[in-house]
Amino acid sequence: MASDLDMSFVNVSLPLRASGCLYEVGIAGGKWSYVRKQETPPAEGTVVSLEELTPEQAADGIAVDLEGRLLLPGLVDSHMHLDKAFTIQSVGNRSGTLREAIENYSAAAPGFTREQIKDRMREAIRQAAAYGTTSIRSHLDFNCRESTDVAMRTVYAALELKEEMQDVMELQFFPMCPYDPGARGVAEAYEEALKLGLDGVGGAPHLSTDPEGSIAYLFRLADKLGLPIDLHADENDDPAIRTVEFIAEQTLRYGFQGRVATGHLCSLSAMDHPTAERVMRKMADAGLRAITLPGANLYLQGRGDRGLVRRGVTRVKELVEAGVPVAVASDNIQDPFHPFGRGDLLQIGLLSAYASHLASEQELLLLLRMMTEVPAAILGLKDYGVQPGQAADFVIFDARTVHDLLSWLPAGRWVGRKGKWISISREHRWSRESRERIAK
Numbered sequence: 001m002a003s004d005l006d007m008s009f010v011n012v013s014l015p016l017r018a019s020g021c022l023y024e025v026g027i028a029g030g031k032w033s034y035v036r037k038q039e040t041p042p043a044e045g046t047v048v049s050l051e052e053l054t055p056e057q058a059a060d061g062i063a064v065d066l067e068g069r070l071l072l073p074g075l076v077d078s079h080m081h082l083d084k085a086f087t088i089q090s091v092g093n094r095s096g097t098l099r100e101a102i103e104n105y106s107a108a109a110p111g112f113t114r115e116q117i118k119d120r121m122r123e124a125i126r127q128a129a130a131y132g133t134t135s136i137r138s139h140l141d142f143n144c145r146e147s148t149d150v151a152m153r154t155v156y157a158a159l160e161l162k163e164e165m166q167d168v169m170e171l172q173f174f175p176m177c178p179y180d181p182g183a184r185g186v187a188e189a190y191e192e193a194l195k196l197g198l199d200g201v202g203g204a205p206h207l208s209t210d211p212e213g214s215i216a217y218l219f220r221l222a223d224k225l226g227l228p229i230d231l232h233a234d235e236n237d238d239p240a241i242r243t244v245e246f247i248a249e250q251t252l253r254y255g256f257q258g259r260v261a262t263g264h265l266c267s268l269s270a271m272d273h274p275t276a277e278r279v280m281r282k283m284a285d286a287g288l289r290a291i292t293l294p295g296a297n298l299y300l301q302g303r304g305d306r307g308l309v310r311r312g313v314t315r316v317k318e319l320v321e322a323g324v325p326v327a328v329a330s331d332n333i334q335d336p337f338h339p340f341g342r343g344d345l346l347q348i349g350l351l352s353a354y355a356s357h358l359a360s361e362q363e364l365l366l367l368l369r370m371m372t373e374v375p376a377a378i379l380g381l382k383d384y385g386v387q388p389g390q391a392a393d394f395v396i397f398d399a400r401t402v403h404d405l406l407s408w409l410p411a412g413r414w415v416g417r418k419g420k421w422i423s424i425s426r427e428h429r430w431s432r433e434s435r436e437r438i439a440k
């Protein structure tokens, strides 16, 4: 049957919209063309089941019966490190601490070629895409210890990948400003990198010898270049480390409300409650967004504790209650900062459910928003969501309830971007050869 639809689905569950009813949705020209409640079941012979969908039929735009499966807008991973992915074998981290991860990676970075970096990024993007992610914000190592050429190598690799993978993934790159932006040549190189087409200002100023000076510099630069800011903030067990307060002050000073994201916020979980409440209020007043990164932080934090060990995951529910939007993101994949992970945001969502006590139906819906709508707002995605006129990026899961989704982490993921299938297989299979090549 001729149709100007790219594809259409019937018997769709849209948990972010409503529970207990099914929808029919259509896609034309890469955008959702209609999203409506399904009043009558589809006529026999007019649909194909998702499991029987062949690549030919998929290309044909035939209506697909989702049989009540969940459909979400494409997952948005708002904090990754694509350039570092899969370096756990070649770099390592014996102590499991953040300090050793930084040291080892920094020492190894000059030895990586641009092609090696691209290989790792490409594979990490493919993995994430197969698990349902259609947009990623990745931080980039900007290593100037030996020379600024080392830093620029990663920048060029990222820019080339952004172009190469644009049909598969929406990509944003935020280079991490070195801890000492005052060192010779660093500020010039950093600004040059941003002007080449990177998407925003990043860094981990709590690690600087002068955190406030570093933060002030990053805000001046972001203001001058008109770019958003995304910082690693207070990734530390020490409750006295509270650079996020100064970040909030600078945000208000520069009128950057809604354009500043802060990731980790581990020390927030170690603070006494009245102090934490004051800090969270300040964050809310400044319109900061928060990103929790439970995988890396459960691995890295609290290593020095004996007895009751701090686990380093920030106060997710309390931030939300204070009015700070919180996203959940992957952070590192199989590298010295986090040895596990496969680019599957749902898996990280489950970790967050455990670490942040999210389990009721309402809380699981909140968790889904932490992987979709909240990070989409952080990335500033303008045409996001399952609504007519918005980009048709989506993931269909082999699950019919949100509880099943988090319990089974179903392997079945059918993923589309701008109305075209990215993955209709059950799982991205990674060949042993490419795995070995990338791990080198």
Ligand SMILES: [Zn+2]
Pocket: 079, 080, 081, 139, 232, 263, 331, 332
């Ligand atoms: Zn990070």
